[in-house]
Amino acid sequence: MPKIRAEKKSRVHGQIQQGIHFKKEFGQHILKNPLVIQGIVDKAAIRPTDTVLEIGPGTGNMTMKMVDKCKKIVACEVDVRMVAELQKRIQGTPAASKVQFIVGDVLKTDLPFFDICVANMPYQISSPFVFKLLLHRPFFRCAVLMFQREFAQRLVAKPGDKLYCRLSVNTQLLATVDHLMKVGKNNFKPPPQVESSVVRIEPKVPPPPINFQEWDGLVRVVFVRKNKTLSAGFRSSAVMDMLEKNYKVHCSVNSIPVPPDMDVKEKVLEILTESGYAEKRARTLDVDDFLAILNAFNSAGFHFC
Incomplete structure (x- = not known):
């Protein structure tokens, strides 16, 4: 028993x-x-x-x-x-x-x-x-x-x-x-x-020459609302605050003066529009698209980590 x-x-x-x-x-x-x-x-x-x-x-x-x-x-x-x-x-x-x-x-x-x-x-x-x-x-x-x-x-x-x-x-x-x-x-x-x-x-050998943490930061932002346009997804105050903070750190490290009248929201939407991705949706973008978006933001001094 x-x-x-x-x-x-x-x-x-x-x-x-x-x-x-x-x-x-x-x-x-x-x-x-x-x-x-x-x-x-x-x-x-x-x-x-x-x-x-x-x-x-x-x-x-x-x-x-x-x-x-x-x-x-x-x-x-x-x-x-x-x-x-x-x-x-x-x-x-x-x-x-x-x-x-x-x-x-x-x-x-x-x-x-x-x-x-x-x-x-x-x-x-x-x-x-x-x-x-x-x-x-x-x-x-x-x-x-x-x-x-x-x-x-x-x-x-x-x-x-x-x-x-x-x-x-x-x-x-x-x-x-x-x-x-x-x-x-x-x-x-x-x-x-x-x-x-x-x-x-x-x-993939060699891997793409990018900072994976920053890459993941970008992908995380756009997939929060994968069915909305990127311009809509980037409008959230949390995303804007993060990008503004990182931009100021970038400028400080590289001794770049921050324009006193700079509008971060306007600049972000300008980057998306000029790169051709403002009206695109995350669910339709491939790896090459995300690489292009990350490069556009980095070239303008904006980072995701």
């Missing part, structure tokens, strides 16, 4: 599979379909000389498919129980010498050198991890990552698409992103509440 009560208590917080209690707070959904796992590994095109970074290896289903194809796997796992499970799985096999573990939160961990990243991502860290990955140096060759379906669709969305957003623009500035496959929820144990997709991310 005590054993039955203990098992029921565990099931309140997660699923029990082969003695493992999956924790929802870690977003643990183990990919169990070997055909899907093989498809992801094949899409990664791993070379014998590659170091593979695997995020969230769980019980090692994907790890075991990759280990014979590469030089080394660096497995980053936050759950020490999963680390122990995978260590038991590879103990006494040739894989044991090829798998290195990093135990901890990947968002708080300095990533090592790697050629390829492969991951069944915990969905709650998708966005911050993508940008941690894209800002990582030295450059890696590609990443093949599993995400919640809608998040993946946002990554690949094009101007005019319903899901086109700040995430789409920022990612596509730094990388080429392709949708590879859809993965149904029943391919996982326990099944998540949403459908999933696998994408391939390939960094």
Whole structure:
């Protein structure tokens, strides 16, 4: 009787599979379909000389498919129980010498050198991890990552698409992103509440020679109201105050006198009009458009960070 009560208590917080209690707070959904796992590994095109970074290896289903194809796997796992499970799985096999573990939160961990990243991502860290990955140096060759379906669709969305957003623009500035496959929820144990997709991310080398923080500041401003014209979006007092403050800092640093009668609102609308973007809407603009807008503002001494 005590054993039955203990098992029921565990099931309140997660699923029990082969003695493992999956924790929802870690977003643990183990990919169990070997055909899907093989498809992801094949899409990664791993070379014998590659170091593979695997995020969230769980019980090692994907790890075991990759280990014979590469030089080394660096497995980053936050759950020490999963680390122990995978260590038991590879103990006494040739894989044991090829798998290195990093135990901890990947968002708080300095990533090592790697050629390829492969991951069944915990969905709650998708966005911050993508940008941690894209800002990582030295450059890696590609990443093949599993995400919640809608998040993946946002990554690949094009101007005019319903899901086109700040995430789409920022990612596509730094990388080429392709949708590879859809993965149904029943391919996982326990099944998540949403459908999933696998994408391939390939960094642009070299990256555009811009300050990414400033770029993101511009994109953040225009996507607050992505369906309104840029001239309407820039009229908010918060945006005007930020641009005026940054302009005065720019002038001070560069010993440029600020005209006493300068009207910031008028100047901003003038920049948008002369660059041809005053009546454009954020949802229709691509990366090149945003680069042109940022250049127009910077040339006039206005900055977004």
